Amino acid sequence: MIDTRDWEFFDFPKVFRMENGFYNKKPESNGEGTIPFIGATDKNNGVTDYFTIEEIESTSKTGDEPNQELDVKLFAPHALCVTNNGSVGYAYYQDKPFTCSHDVNPLYRIDGDFNEFTALFVATVIMHDRYRWGYGRKWRPKRMKYSRLKLPIQKETNGEPILDVSKRYSDSGFIPDWDFMENFIKSLKYKLPETKRNTYVDISSQNWVSFTLEELGIEIYKAKAHSKVDMDFSKSRQLDRLPFVSRTELNNSVDGWIFKDEESGTEEGNALVVGDTTSTISYQPNPFVAGDHIVVIRAEWLNKYTGLFIQTLLNKERYRYSYGRAFKMDLIKKTKLLLPVNHNKEIDWRWIENYIQTLPYSENI
Secondary structure (H helix, E strand, O other), X not given: OOOOOOOEEEEHHHHEEEOOOOEOOOOOOOOOOOXXXXXXXXXXXXXXXXXXXXXXXXXOOOOOOOOOOHHHHOEOOOEEEEEOOOOOOOEEEEOOOEEXXXXXXXXXXXXXOOOHHHXXXXXXXXXXXXXXXXXXXXXOHHHHOOOEEEEOEOEOOOOOEOOOOOOOOOOOOOOEOHHHHHHHHHHOOOOOOOOOXXXXXXXXXXXXXXXXXXXXXXXEEEOOOOOHHHOOEEOOOOOOEEEEEXXXXXXXXXXXXXXXXXXXXXXXXXXXXXXXXXXXXXXXXXXXEEOOOEEEEEOOOOOHHHHXXXXXXXXXXXXXXXXXXXXXXXXHHHOEEEEEEOOOOOEOHHHHHHHHHHOOOHHHO
């Protein structure tokens, strides 16, 4: 646990150079680019696409107004990109040149460069303040310049604050302690996962046929809805608790944990789960309790490998559905998926299982 009691507040303009993002309309991509496009998302370190330098250079802010110079659209590395609209308040470090939506504020240190450690520290502090922002309260640079964040400060060996008489970083003379931030992140114990799977199956060698989900012999139904406010709900995972599955996109749709004997409406594991108003899709290997608007899919062919395969295909269809066109059971059943077939034109579930098991990190499934 980190003690923040002796940290101090800093105004954003005192410690960051804040820039405006660029694109109102994302350019068209040919799929061959390597320059990341940062958008207002809560996933994938903010990256929503990749572009070539030619695509960026040739596309204007809205796609139809006079073009601008490349240096207005291409941003320098070592930036902390903060989303100001949509998924507001997410912060992502970019260590290479990038371009971005106008829904992103690139931040640069006033007194040097971010590195992956200092950026991760500040990103975490910023994201702890996400609750202040929402769709009705954007965090554009003109509002961000009035924002503050609390950071560790430089101190003498006796614990007294080191004060800058020029008051460059703070009206009180405090100085951000970037060395502390970097060393704290470095001190965290983590180990990157390793994988022994590095062979890829050639999917082009298979014949692929379109099937509706209904044609796969599924059982589909609405799960009994539960409210976490009526239960002994916890965000902490414990052995005597069941996962509470909701429409969240995070943590495989597991919103928290409840006691196993709390409710009689427990769903068995080995199920695909769909949040019908959000089109969130997950595979649940273990027994769980469902929140509101949860659709359950079961089938004889379903296991953790085929389940993850079908989940991925269904996620590719999510763009068709939103709150205005919910992913209801009738639409789910009629959803078409391209699936590999054997010489008898039957779905090759064995090939699907083997394919998933050849993917990197699949030994951890």
